Amino acid sequence: MSFLIRQAEIQDSASLLAVYAHYVEHTTVSFETEVPSLGEFSRRVEAVSKEYPFLVCLDGETICAYAYASRHRERAAYRYDVDVSVYVKHGLLGRGVGSALYEALFEALARREAYNAYAGVALPNERSLALHRKFGFQPVGVFHRTGYKFGQWHDVMWLEKRLKEDGIAPGTG
DSSP states (O other), X not given: OOOEEEEXXXXXXXXXXXXXXXXXXXXSSSOOSSOOOHHHHHHHHHHHHHHSOEEEEEETTEXXXXXXXXXXXXXXXXXXXXXXXXXXXXXXXXXXXXXXXXXXXXXXXXXXXXXXXXXXXXXXXXXHHHHHHHTTOEEEEEEEEEEEETTEEEEEEEEEEEOSOTTOOTTOO
């Protein structure tokens, strides 16, 4: 399978939402309990794209996955940290799509003032944990019973990845 990866555009929102909806409706990968409206999802794509990489993966002309970075926390001292997420169309897992997107995302983040990346993975999810380990993420800790969905509590493991060398001051690396 050969992939084309490019920056997301606002007109991609319906296709992106179609990928995401499966995770909201059928999994604990997302802790949303209702699929957002197209208008709300478009707003999210636009807002994230203004400040961070938001990438889509196409198989032919069809969007089959996406990945993006977003603000980690609101306080100013966190401005060099990002959260990362990747969503692959149901049925295409295990074919290298997530890896291709993460490679492109981390290349884009290397050109920015991003020093640390964080990812939260609802447990159990060995496939997602393996993807993050492949890209050098290390466990930070587990938030126990932090999300309630489908009638039960779920834990979330947080992982981190250093994007730049320790000790390099912002604006110098």
